[in-house]
Amino acid sequence: MVDIATRVWNHKWKIDPIVRSLIDNDFYKLLMCQSVFRNKPDATVTFSLINRSKKVRLADLIDEGELREQLDHIRSLSLSRGESTWLRGNTFYGKRQMFRSDFMEWFEGLRLPDYHLEKRDGQYELTFEGKWHEVMLWEIPALSVLMELRGRAVLNDMRKFELQILYARAMTKLWQKVERLRGVDGLRIADFGTRRRHSYLWQDWCVQAMMEGIGDSFVGTSNCLIAMKRDIEAIGTNAHELPMVYSALAKDDTALAQAPYQVLADWHEEHEGNLRIILPDTYGTAGFLERAPDWLAGWTGIRIDSGDPATGAEAAIRWWQDRGEDPTRKLVIFSDGLDVDKILELHSRFAGRVRVSFGWGTLLTNDFRGLTDGDALAPFSLVCKAVSADGRPTVKLSDNPNKAMGPADEIQRYKRVFDVGAQDRFEVIV
Template sequence: MIVSSLLDTDLYKFSMMQVVLHQYPGAHAEYRFKCRNPGVNLVPYIDEIREELHALCSLRFTEDELSYLRQWRFIKSDFVDFLGLFQLNAKYIDIAPSPEDNGEIEIRIVGPWLHTILYEVPLLAIVNEVYFRNTAPDMDFTEGRRRLQAKIALLRDTPGYADCRIADYGTRRRFSRDWQKEVVTTLHQGLGAQLTGTSNVWLAREVGLRPLGTLAHEYLQAHQALGPRLRDSQVAALEAWAKEYRGDLGIALSDVYGLTAFLRDFDMYFCKLFDGTRHDSGDPFAWGERVLAHYEANRVDPRSKVLVFSDGLDIPKVMELYKHFHGRCQLAFGVGTNLTNDVGPTPLNIVIKMVRCNGQPVAKLSDSPGKNMCDDKAYIAYLRQVFDIPETAEI
């Protein structure tokens, strides 16, 4: 059984789920799976994935797990009570070979947002582990351990980087559950305070770390269907978040419509209200410079705000960004695949994204090409028009 606890997911799933329970309990969602690696054949593993899915759907939160969640100040007691009754239901998922007969598989999740939001992270972890236990069944982790120790030494022992800190963001694309646990445990032992935590709630509890996370793209995308009007959807999403958390979990995600559109909405009120912003697409250096300039233009001291970098990082890139921005703001770095799936075989670049909410298409117009999954070209054109995104801009 690959996933043996419903805590084995990223914290932002619980933080978003709580908002859904309190503010959008009737919302309906649709998610789609995509593997971005060319030539990967996942079809032979469909039966194993289904078997693991059914095992996932048999899980319930234990009383100890609920007590653990209840200790976090931003988790409301009624939400924990709801989780005590919660169970995933496989009726909301369909897994089948692609009709194009190209080795790809289609995973479609359709159902109430409240009852489908927890599928993404454990299901991606399942697909990864099923694939690698079949394609690399006798994996020797000697090389993976050597690489991990080299990363720890680089960050820990390079002069001038004692205050450079990272977090594990690698659950969705890990080689396996056991390997992620070994990685996080080793990082904790080797880096000490330079490891600030992990996005994985189960691992945070197991290893004695802080669980980290706020919100993901699906939350802002859903407001395209939930907000008062499309142009105000980003503002509505941020307002709803602030209403729920009253200052906690104050990191805003900046790339659902591109940085220019985000900064138009992220006015002085939000600059002062939120603790910082997270980068997840586009050039991180250019992004950081523009965000810091935006804070200054809105009479906010950038040194009081956090820039969170989380897009395809490795340790050398973390250190490069730290050197560039150190002293100008507070910094946080989330490293994912390069920590939890750097053992030899090429990692899978797989995602599950929300594509509809309440029957309406939703999309992300990111600052990096290839990250959009909406197949409704008319809706993409409409989004471009509403948010004044030129046709030449990559999505």
């Protein structure tokens, strides 16, 4: 097993690339990329870094030259032969050849496009603009780099034994969580922690701890590189990015109202079985379910990623019942700000009523709260989102207005089109 503290100590003398592979990325990004490659190959999209936690002044912590060095290194990466063979030949969700030959030929020749970086008011403005299927693959690596460089900056002045103790405490903290999850009947958890992990090495350690600690209850990881390396399932389906961009490309309000369903119609043509998971909260779950076409009720399940998770699951159960579906055969994936208490609470409430699964993210792979002075390593809410498509702004409403994004006038337009009324606000944990 890698001595993480020693590796962190050695960062002080030489560059240690944070992202070493194009598949050090989330599986859902590759699935979405293939769909975009097929259905929207000419769309031009801009992604932008958004730090929701303004008190964390990244530009004051992270050296610009070091950040550029890491980003430039990512631009030099291409698929290795082994990675290409794994993607082409592996079975994902029971399906052989998940990735088509035309997509793989393009991906094998890909180098990520250029970026734009500048400082403003203690933050970095980092943007990526180009063909959607190219720039979308920047999101996860960019976040991984910034999160790890922030961690390195905080740890830079620690001596070797201080680092050893820090990581020993962090390992103990995670293992105590794992012990609480042991033996919970029917529990299913996947690692969703790539985007805001403490580091690649730490995420890999967390995955190994989950594999040993809860056995078959750990169903896989969203991280493709770790899935390949550890011979476990790569987990993921789709994200808010798809309906956000499709909606921005809509020509009028009528097309806008149909955009979230057109996304899923395109996805329906590409995938089947467990990949048919609805993410309904981009413009409000209640309205999405009320207007959803009947064929969507036949999909495998729903992922709940904002608002009160229990409320969202109850709404899904009622919707399936109203559409003549048996909820006990459906899958509900919880994935918003989870930690052990919430996982156990939701599992206890919904196990037996639906098939329950959890995508455990930042508080699995980056929970150093209470382990440093001033909580300098506490996780924070950093995202990289598609902010425009073909020159038109994107909008996200969410079931939590604290996660909403987009110009104010467009937010009001979307609220009108999707009939979104008053919403409760929830703290954005990560």
